[in-house]
Amino acid sequence: MEHRWGMAIDLDRCTGCEACVVACHAENNIPISTPEEAAKGRAFHWLRVDRYYEGEFPDVKVKYMPVMCQHCDDAPCEPVCPVYATYHNEEGLNVQVYNRCVGTRYCGNNCPYTVRFFNWFEPQWPEPLALQHNPDVSVRPSGVMEKCTFCVQRIKRGKNEAASEGRPVREGEIQPACAQSCPATAITFGDLNDKESKVSRLAESGRATKLLEDLGTKPKVFYLQRLG
Amino acid sequence: METAVQELPDTQLREDLWRPLRAPGRAWTLWTLSSALVVVAGLIAWGYQIHTGIGVVGKTRPMMWALYITNFVFWIGISHAGTLISAILRLTEAEWRKPVTRAAEAITVFCLMIGGMFPLIHLGRVWIFYYLIPYPNERFLWPNFRSPLVWDLTAILTYLTGSTIFLFLPLIPDLAHLRDHVTGWRRGLYRALALGWTGSDRQWHALERAMKLMAGIILAVAVSVHTVVSWDFAMAIAPMWHSTIFGPYFVAGAIFSGIAALIIAMAVIRKTMRLEQYLTPKHFDNLAKLLLLMSLLWTYFTVAENLTVWYGNATAELNVLEEKVYGAYAPFFWGMVVCNAVIPFVLLSIRRLRTLTTSVMASITVVIGMWLERFLIVLTTTSRPRLPAAWGGMYHPTWVELTITAATFAAMLLLYLLFAKVFPIIAIWEFKSNEEVGH
Numbered sequence: 279m280e281h282r283w284g285m286a287i288d289l290d291r292c293t294g295c296e297a298c299v300v301a302c303h304a305e306n307n308i309p310i311s312t313p314e315e316a317a318k319g320r321a322f323h324w325l326r327v328d329r330y331y332e333g334e335f336p337d338v339k340v341k342y343m344p345v346m347c348q349h350c351d352d353a354p355c356e357p358v359c360p361v362y363a364t365y366h367n368e369e370g371l372n373v374q375v376y377n378r379c380v381g382t383r384y385c386g387n388n389c390p391y392t393v394r395f396f397n398w399f400e401p402q403w404p405e406p407l408a409l410q411h412n413p414d415v416s417v418r419p420s421g422v423m424e425k426c427t428f429c430v431q432r433i434k435r436g437k438n439e440a441a442s443e444g445r446p447v448r449e450g451e452i453q454p455a456c457a458q459s460c461p462a463t464a465i466t467f468g469d470l471n472d473k474e475s476k477v478s479r480l481a482e483s484g485r486a487t488k489l490l491e492d493l494g495t496k497p498k499v500f501y502l503q504r505l506g
Numbered sequence: 507m508e509t510a511v512q513e514l515p516d517t518q519l520r521e522d523l524w525r526p527l528r529a530p531g532r533a534w535t536l537w538t539l540s541s542a543l544v545v546v547a548g549l550i551a552w553g554y555q556i557h558t559g560i561g562v563v564g565k566t567r568p569m570m571w572a573l574y575i576t577n578f579v580f581w582i583g584i585s586h587a588g589t590l591i592s593a594i595l596r597l598t599e600a601e602w603r604k605p606v607t608r609a610a611e612a613i614t615v616f617c618l619m620i621g622g623m624f625p626l627i628h629l630g631r632v633w634i635f636y637y638l639i640p641y642p643n644e645r646f647l648w649p650n651f652r653s654p655l656v657w658d659l660t661a662i663l664t665y666l667t668g669s670t671i672f673l674f675l676p677l678i679p680d681l682a683h684l685r686d687h688v689t690g691w692r693r694g695l696y697r698a699l700a701l702g703w704t705g706s707d708r709q710w711h712a713l714e715r716a717m718k719l720m721a722g723i724i725l726a727v728a729v730s731v732h733t734v735v736s737w738d739f740a741m742a743i744a745p746m747w748h749s750t751i752f753g754p755y756f757v758a759g760a761i762f763s764g765i766a767a768l769i770i771a772m773a774v775i776r777k778t779m780r781l782e783q784y785l786t787p788k789h790f791d792n793l794a795k796l797l798l799l800m801s802l803l804w805t806y807f808t809v810a811e812n813l814t815v816w817y818g819n820a821t822a823e824l825n826v827l828e829e830k831v832y833g834a835y836a837p838f839f840w841g842m843v844v845c846n847a848v849i850p851f852v853l854l855s856i857r858r859l860r861t862l863t864t865s866v867m868a869s870i871t872v873v874i875g876m877w878l879e880r881f882l883i884v885l886t887t888t889s890r891p892r893l894p895a896a897w898g899g900m901y902h903p904t905w906v907e908l909t910i911t912a913a914t915f916a917a918m919l920l921l922y923l924l925f926a927k928v929f930p931i932i933a934i935w936e937f938k939s940n941e942e943v944g945h
Binding site: 315320328358360380381383384386387391394400419 | 558559560561564565566567568569570571625628629630631632634635637638647649650652653654655656659738741742743744888891892893895896898
């Protein structure tokens with residue numbers, strides 16, 4: 279395979295501002311839940327910022343951790359899908375084929391990171407957000423599972439542009455919405471096959487760990503542990 | 507008591523066993539109509555769910571599976587009442603089984619029909635359910651045979667086919683008998699279904715061979731079916747689902763709830779069809795002992811499952827166990843223990859207390875307890891995923907899933923009422939010598 283996309287998230291740099299969450303919503307046509315649905319736990323955020331609290335009030339420290347699909351090389355969601363709606367593509371992405379999905383939600387149960395989201399109803403956007411859909415991303419219908427794609431539409435576009443100019447994809451040329459919008463530059467995206475890429479170097483650094491690594495899922499998101 | 511039945515004159519036998527097939531009484535009509543009404547309500551609820559979106563049920567993230575999967579496992583479990591028990595009794599040539607087997611086999615077929623609906627009801631997009639079926643298509647795309655859900659579909663369809671044949675085979679001589687003695691629309695129905703049975707020696711031999719063979723096959727299929735159902739959970743890596751004990755645990759639990767359902771069904775049939783002479787306290791006593799045995803086995807499995815998790819002290823598993831044993835789901839857990847272990851043990855192990863009535867009472871609590879067990883398996887694990895940030899809480903079902911759940915119980919009653927009106931619920935020929943039947 280030519281590329282193997284991966285991500286590194288520097289937990290020391292993350293301020294928990296959730297700009298990435300908003301950018302992800304806008305880029306990927308993610309439905310906006312009503313407050314009632316959100317209270318039931320049905321809010322959609324392909325990328326969520328988990329909060330961990332340390333200490334007792336008033337001496338509390340909050341630690342943030344952005345969690346999205348980890349694009350596992352041995353993804354537990356993939357073998358359990360009866361209809362191949364989720365599978366691994368040649369570039370190591372864990373992709374979701376909306377048209378194939380029948381909605382068994384087995385993948386959602388078997389994802390140890392709980393990053394899969396189900397369309398309980400037809401998707402909705404409060405006005406005027408319905409007018410700002412990204413034309414590169416399909417809107418998912420009711421009864422279908424969805425999750426972070428590593429902004430596959432941007433990867434496609436970047437590769438197409440490079441191919442039309444007859445050159446390889448340049449380092450840093452392809453950025454998912456979360457990485458692009460992070461004001462603290464906590465998120466680094468790139469090609470893990472390119473040993474010189476920033477993400478490869480971060481993944482090889484001593485600070486890199488993987489979430490729930492002991493499950494053997496081989497995630498392609500690397501969390502750079504806090505030093506401070 | 508058994509011999510007493512054998513000695514009854516043929517005329518009385520026929521009268522007793524055919525009575526249920528006569529013109530429906532008021533009670534039958536009333537029950538049939540009201541259960542049909544509930545079934546219609548369930549269908550309307552399902553239609554509403556399909557039209558509006560599956561969000562009309564209480565499922566959320568992370569509890570993506572809930573009442574429908576609970577009901578699915580429950581009904582497939584109850585289905586073991588019939589075929590498995592009947593096949594074991596047939597193979598071991600337990601003579602007392604004769605009046606019991608058909609009632610049991612019918613339970614299996616109906617439960618599978620009902621249970622098999624739940625994976626469909628559960629789907630987000632039921633209108634493309636056929637993606638799960640291996641059929642030639644323009645994309646050359648097969649279902650994913652690595653998925654336990656595909657194994658499940660295969661296992662259940664196999665079991666449904668097998669148990670329908672198993673129910674049908676011993677019906678043939680009775681159908682031929684009825685064909686020769688009734689008039690009207692039934693005659694045509696029985697003639698078609700009797701498959702030209704004349705009662706010749708060759709036919710009897712073929713039937714006996716087929717039944718023996720089917721009994722053997724169905725045993726293997728029944729064990730495999732509930733093992734595969736358990737693998738829907740055990741193959742996942744979710745805490746407390748990923749367990750090697752689930753296969754045998756589910757098979758034992760299925761037989762347990764199956765026997766309980768059989769005792770209840772037999773008591774109802776005995777009462778409503780006035781078959782006291784055929785379904786005697788002795789039958790109930792035998793089945794009650796079997797129920798007690800399965801209750802003890804279930805208790806053993808439950809202790810083994812939970813004790814190892816508690817002792818192992820692994821965080822992810824322990825979170826689920828705590829939610830189940832002391833947390834939001836604790837009332838259901840302890841209710842299940844009382845229903846499945848305490849009540850059956852007290853009522854059935856003390857000989858003085860073990861009567862027909864207490865056997866039925868214990869059976870009812872076991873059915874409730876086994877439903878709770880499935881509810882707990884599905885919801886405690888899904889509400890406690892590995893990352894605490896994604897934890898859910900108590901599950902709240904909505905009217906849609908409650909209506910559909912009620913409708914399936916009504917559907918069971920309805921199918922049984924209709925079946926008992928059209929087919930003899932007790933095998934007539936098994937009480938008579940071979941030569942008399944079918945001529």
